[in-house]
Amino acid sequence: MTSAQKPLDSAFGSQTTAQEALGGRDLRGKVAIVTGGHGGIGLETTRVLSNAGATVIVGARDINKAQDKLSAMKNVRIIQLDLAYPKSVDQFAAEFLKSDQALDILINNAGVANPQVIKDDRGFDTQFATNYLGHFQLTTRLWEALIKSGNSRVITLSSISHMVGPIDFSDLNFTKRPYNKDISYGESKTACSLFAVELDKRGKEHGIRGFAVNPGAILTGLTRHMTDEELAAWGVRRGENGEFISPAGFKTVEQGAATTIWCAVSPLLEGKGGVYCENCDIAAIVPPDSKLMTGVREWAIDQSAAEKLWTVSEDLLRLGSILELSK
Template sequence: MTEFNLITTSFNAKSTAADVVAGVDLTGRRAVVTGGASGIGVETVRALAGAGAEVTLAVRDVEAGRRTADDVTATTGSKQLHVAPLDLSDQASVAAFVAGWEGPLHVLVNNAGVMYTPERRTREGWELQLATNHLGHFALTTGLHAALAAAGRARVVSLSSVGHVETPVDFDDINFRRRPYDPAVAYGQSKTANALFAVEANRRWSDEGITVNAAHPGAVLTNLTRHMSTEELDAAVASGYEFKTPEQGAATSVLLATSPRLEGVGGRYFDDCNEAARYVPGGPRKGVADHARDPEAAARLWQVSLDLLAAA
């Protein structure tokens, strides 16, 4: 694997989305934020809209999306907000969103996700967390590839998680057909997939001016944690997690989507508004694991994803 000089910024874990976008002018740029009606998605939308971008909230709950759009307009003055239905676990919904998009796309923040869900499967038989967190976003982003290329300088942000350190992608049983289902393992695998997507998408598309990076937003108490028990949340606190506000949780995504410092930078993994160091097994649960930046695994996942979509 290629070693990089880690990119650092003046921001940190305490920085907010508003902090990192201050002074950035996004006038004339168009953005899509999946899951833009809840959690850190709301603050991602607010920061992008506040900087002048035209933002589409791609959401399962359209009414919640409209309420969020109204709130963002009230706080930023921006009226360049749109709401469109998108259920990432439903490939027909993803295809409809892609078909409905017109014109260039400058920023795509793949923010939506599910976490620690009970064992559930999509119509195709795919495990829900992989289907939503990775395959849905894979289909969306590849479907919007032409729009991203048309923008000239486009950025894609793939939200991963430190949970990826728990497991690589199990290519022999990616949908838990044979191994016992474990919500945490399934989540970790999907988040590794999000990081690997950034590696391979950037390799394929950087020559077209499209840069793709992965982000760990940090621990934020949002609706994402609804499937975690009180004991699991307590254990997370006991292990040293410092929970962020949604405004802080959105900061790394917004940094990757907007910072002039990151022009032309891609295929990397960031946390706390800086490029992450290598995760050392057995050490602190922080950084990026080797299996989440392995170019061979990234290329293999891309082909497996194409094959799954083609067979759907």
């Protein structure tokens, strides 16, 4: 178990905004990539980084939508990216690498929840493939640019949904188990956390540090496929105009992006990595049966599971290449 997985008493908390987490830092000369950086907390992440002077490359599946959201921001470039398709991931990475730039900050932010199509063209579980595997592929393709920085950080969005349990490596794509979208989503977010652990182990000698982030409960576009009954389970209801009305405890988008920004820039994290963070701090480890909606369960930071996931991911991507299943 990683000894680094303990709170730092950062003086920030659940109400901290992304702008506050930035701490007034000047990011001129820094280069960042934000997947899905044109919507929800990704858009706020892009805004804060851009306003601080960073050059931000946004990976977006819908270029027109991204241009509409980002056209007024400075130092922002959009490259088409669909994480569910290996060919699209490779094309994005190749386009960025042509610039010969060092990559200082990689934010694996994009994701899906409760998708209408539960299997991709390869037969992979859609949530696992998009939330985790596509980001694994992207990060490894950008490895040399991360090394070139000499002090880069890779931030991958996980979720409190990791509490549903560890990854079932014997049935990643629900070919044996009945499909359960909540378990599927939870396992994909456990994978995102384990990714930060193994990435940090492999990357730290090159100046690459990995962090997993629980942004907290925020009402964003990820809720669009949820039924009224599912929303009600979280205490959320729709107003007369179709807007979401949430109870206390939900974060604003500005608060939801705060831990991402904190992990990207905080000096408190110098020399640290491979940890799961929330509320602008490293999270505490909680017991496996804890009902708390905070903290990290041990299976999400387990080093042996993290190493196994990395190896399995490499095998899955080689298989996809051999069978020419890319779009």
